[in-house]
Amino acid sequence: MALSNKKGTSAKLRSAAFKRVRADHSSELAGDYVEMIADLIDEQGEARCTDIAMRLGVANATVVKTLKRLQDRGLTSQEPYRAVFLTGEGWRMAEDSRRKHVIVEKFLLALGVSETTARIDAEGIEHHVSVETLKAMARFVMRN
């Protein structure tokens, strides 16, 4: 204790940021999945494991396993060997993710970044943006 905190931010405040990042990570995958399932349902009428796996770039078995966890969390539902659906809460989360995603991507474009980079970076950034920052980004998009 003695040597720590000689100056600057307290350890508690510091660690809060890292805790938030770790928490974000565990909800991140869920967000990606429900968003993608929503997209697939809108585009093709249904969401199938294979399509999810292809778009995420992971193995089929990985998707199956993850979907089981999402089902446990009440975000998705499915019958064996059938397509995947979103629960009410799943749709809510998907809409939320999409909203964030769109704002971050538009923001990056407004900032002058190329389309390809905007698409890629938005995917990583969207999960780590607080409400406050998201609002600031939306404001910036409006003004530019």
Add this chain to the structure above:
Amino acid sequence: MALSNKKGTSAKLRSAAFKRVRADHSSELAGDYVEMIADLIDEQGEARCTDIAMRLGVANATVVKTLKRLQDRGLTSQEPYRAVFLTGEGWRMAEDSRRKHVIVEKFLLALGVSETTARIDAEGIEHHVSVETLKAMARFVMRN
């Protein structure tokens, strides 16, 4: 294959973004550690497990285990029961992380976000920002 890609971006391009995010995640922790170790060395002359654990908000044993991985990757070095050091590559990575961190945080402040939020969000965002986006952020900070 038949039903996929009816419109929009190809599956390959899509999955590239997610692959980048997954790759970012595995280097993320390493970046946080070396950056923190560098800070501790600068501030207190040495980096000790306990301080790292406190600042990250994780258990001591977790730090020990992670440091072992970092040592395997040639980023840190240490003698048993002694403080942690950075290798040349560790320092390089730390400097890189710090540079990114500073730019992202300043950028968020310039965007009009509060100090607390800027600090917290920067921690999550810095690992998902490409060189192109980082440059755009730096430009923005300059102009504002």
Add this chain to the structure above:
DNA sequence: TACAAAGTTTAGCATAGGCTAACTTATATG
């Protein structure tokens, strides 16, 4: 209708990153 292809699931493995509890080493102080 029967079978082949496509899609889904299960089993079993690996790694990363958390944790607690028990043990060892280093150090500061009476």
Add this chain to the structure above:
DNA sequence: CATATAAGTTAGCCTATGCTAAACTTTGTA
């Protein structure tokens, strides 16, 4: 200098995410 306390380490556990290979369903078509 002996020992209590602080710091570091080890062992063993857990969950999340990945993978491949093998088994099982569904479905389209000969």
